[in-house]
Amino acid sequence: MENEPMSIEVARVSKKFGAFPALDDVxxxxxxxELVALLGPSGSGKTTLLRLxxxxxxxxxxxxxxxxxxxxxxxxxERQAGFVFQHYALFRHMSVLKNVAFGxxxxxxxxxxxxxxxxxxxxxxxxxxxxxxxxxxxxxxxSGGQRQRVALARALAIEPRVLLLDEPFGALDxxxxxxxxxxxxxxxxxxxxxxxxxxxxxxxxxEIADRVVVMNQGRIEQIGAPREVYDHPASxxxxxxxxxxxxxxxxxxxxxxxxxxxxxxxAPSLDAVVEFVNTAxxxxxxxxxxxxxxxxxxxxxxxxxxxxxxxxxGDRAFVKFRDVRTFPS
Amino acid sequence: xxxKEVLPGFGLSLGYTIFYLSLIVLLPxxxxxxxxxxxxxxxxxxxxxSPRVLASFRLSFGAALGAALLNAVFGLLVAWVLxxxxxxxxxxxxxxxxLPFALPTSVAGIALTAVYARNGWIGRLLEPHGIKVAFTPxxxxxxxxxxxxxxxxxxxxxxxEDLDADFERAAxxxxxxxxxxxxxxxxxxxxxxxxxxxxxxxxxxxxEYGSVVFISxxxxxxxxxxxxxxxxxxxxxxxxxxxxxxxAMLAASLALLLLINTLxxxxxxxxxx
Numbered sequence: 001m002e003n004e005p006m007s008i009e010v011a012r013v014s015k016k017f018g019a020f021p022a023l024d025d026v027x028x029x030x031x032x033x034e035l036v037a038l039l040g041p042s043g044s045g046k047t048t049l050l051r052l053x054x055x056x057x058x059x060x061x062x063x064x065x066x067x068x069x070x071x072x073x074x075x076x077x078e079r080q081a082g083f084v085f086q087h088y089a090l091f092r093h094m095s096v097l098k099n100v101a102f103g104x105x106x107x108x109x110x111x112x113x114x115x116x117x118x119x120x121x122x123x124x125x126x127x128x129x130x131x132x133x134x135x136x137x138x139x140x141x142x143s144g145g146q147r148q149r150v151a152l153a154r155a156l157a158i159e160p161r162v163l164l165l166d167e168p169f170g171a172l173d174x175x176x177x178x179x180x181x182x183x184x185x186x187x188x189x190x191x192x193x194x195x196x197x198x199x200x201x202x203x204x205x206x207e208i209a210d211r212v213v214v215m216n217q218g219r220i221e222q223i224g225a226p227r228e229v230y231d232h233p234a235s236x237x238x239x240x241x242x243x244x245x246x247x248x249x250x251x252x253x254x255x256x257x258x259x260x261x262x263x264x265x266x267a268p269s270l271d272a273v274v275e276f277v278n279t280a281x282x283x284x285x286x287x288x289x290x291x292x293x294x295x296x297x298x299x300x301x302x303x304x305x306x307x308x309x310x311x312x313x314g315d316r317a318f319v320k321f322r323d324v325r326t327f328p329s
Numbered sequence: 330x331x332x333k334e335v336l337p338g339f340g341l342s343l344g345y346t347i348f349y350l351s352l353i354v355l356l357p358x359x360x361x362x363x364x365x366x367x368x369x370x371x372x373x374x375x376x377x378x379s380p381r382v383l384a385s386f387r388l389s390f391g392a393a394l395g396a397a398l399l400n401a402v403f404g405l406l407v408a409w410v411l412x413x414x415x416x417x418x419x420x421x422x423x424x425x426x427x428l429p430f431a432l433p434t435s436v437a438g439i440a441l442t443a444v445y446a447r448n449g450w451i452g453r454l455l456e457p458h459g460i461k462v463a464f465t466p467x468x469x470x471x472x473x474x475x476x477x478x479x480x481x482x483x484x485x486x487x488x489x490e491d492l493d494a495d496f497e498r499a500a501x502x503x504x505x506x507x508x509x510x511x512x513x514x515x516x517x518x519x520x521x522x523x524x525x526x527x528x529x530x531x532x533x534x535x536x537e538y539g540s541v542v543f544i545s546x547x548x549x550x551x552x553x554x555x556x557x558x559x560x561x562x563x564x565x566x567x568x569x570x571x572x573x574x575x576x577a578m579l580a581a582s583l584a585l586l587l588l589i590n591t592l593x594x595x596x597x598x599x600x601x602x
Contacts, residue, residue: 054502076502077502077504077505077506083498085499087495089493089495091496091513092518093517093518102500102513106500106504106509154499154503158502158503
């Protein structure tokens with residue numbers, strides 16, 4: 001079965017750009033049909049890893065396997081890896097329909113479907129990405145979100161066994177981003193193609209990925225389900241990078257794990273002074289300055305609780321922590 | 330319909346543009362038309378359709394066209410190499426491209442003649458195969474190719490530099506071969522610039538005089554280009570005959586350049602981003 005989605009294994013792969021180690025001994029296994037996010041700050045190697053899987057770059061050492069076969073022997077043309085580029089790289093002089101049909105129309109004659117069949121499949125894909133009626137337009141005449149979906153339809157036309165997306169929502173404004181990422185998740189649930197996407201936005205990764213691969217300085221810090229990565233970060237880096245966190249001495253505390261009382265109630269607590277209160281939002285946010293160490297603490301609490309406390313900037317408060325994490329340095 | 334522009338003074342700048350073009354381009358050209366107007370229509374026709382004139386028209390337009398086509402192909406190649414590869418001496422090669430601009434054309438003509446003459450470096454090698462370059466129409470084309478090279482390279486180069494490599498990568502991931510990628514993805518992107526370069530090289534070839542007169546041998550009916558024929562007529566004090574040929578050449582050149590410009594605009598509109 002040539003077009004079944006495939007599993008991908010990255011085994012001890014390293015890659016340098018000059019003296020800069022972009023990837024340092026990275027190993028990773030992607031299961032068939034998974035939606036995986038490569039998450040990390042810029043320079044963490046996430047895009048390099050994606051390009052290696054797609055065959056756009058070559059690693060210096062280590063190997064990549066597609067369903068157990070060494071990818072070094074599979075050329076970029078034969079890889080059937082649908083790649084969606086960060087800026088889409090749509091062919092500017094071709095209509096939307098021609099762009100989507102490109103992968104089918106460049107097949108060797110023996111494997112190329114007839115012209116009418118190519119057009120039918122391209123239209124079908126445009127329907128799948130909800131872009132009917134723009135077939136004749138040029139990419140320049142589309143909005144960012146539409147271009148993104150054309151790029152996706154174009155990549156899907158080659159019946160990819162793996163879909164690779166480089167910052168798929170990076171160039172879009174916040175509202176479109178949110179809509180498109182939910183839509184992508186739904187599309188993935190229908191198609192079940194093994195999909196890897198690169199992002200620096202932790203919210204994006206946590207919301208739609210089955211598993212998140214957190215990367216930093218060319219290494220993988222942690223691999224896990226979104227909740228696992230959030231609740232049980234494997235390192236100080238992951239804890240800092242995913243969600244907000246307070247650092248008090250060597251301890252890491254999530255803002256929602258900070259408990260605030262206006263009176264000392266016998267339990268051990270730290271003295272603090274309220275600096276800032278923001279109640280515009282789903283939860284109330286409060287900044288507190290710890291007495292003694294002078295460290296600033298961010299807290300999140302239900303708005304009902306905030307109303308009960310009725311604390312104003314300058315008021316004295318007492319804090320304790322529901323959950324504290326420490327990492328070996 | 331006039332819109333508010335960032336820079337004021339549309340009227341002034343347009344007026345200046347028209348005045349400038351009139352003074353520099355149109356005035357001298359119209360003088361040629363007036364001079365030719367002294368001829369009656371039958372005599373004008375006779376002057377521009379004599380066998381010798383027609384032969385030189387064929388040579389000038391044919392050689393300029395051939396040279397421009399050759400430059401379009403190989404100039405594109407040179408531009409590609411200069412943009413895509415890093416190699417030792419690249420800056421020198423890049424500078425060499427401009428040399429035909431800087432060199433006095435007569436120097437180019439003498440040098441080319443020396444190289445392509447029967448006992449020259451290249452002429453000696455071609456002679457046994459029955460290929461003669463110097464003092465033949467082929468020699469005219471060689472000179473015009475030399476003169477026109479920078480136009481194609483310098484118009485295509487910046488476009489290639491700006492061309493995102495992701496276009497090629499995208500084509501490759503979609504299964505396109507290198508040839509398919511070039512023909513269907515890269516070429517349409519650079520076609521408008523290539524056409525511009527082609528038009529410039531062609532126009533330059535039509536008007537070129539200095540480098541050609543040495544290598545062509547200037548034999549009437551065989552290797553005589555239009556600019557030379559005009560000079561010859563002038564030297565014989567046949568001012569009307571000379572301007573008649575000039576006017577015919579102007580009209581033909583203008584028509585061809587308009588055609589190429591239209592084609593260029595059409596391809597540019599198709600690939601507009």
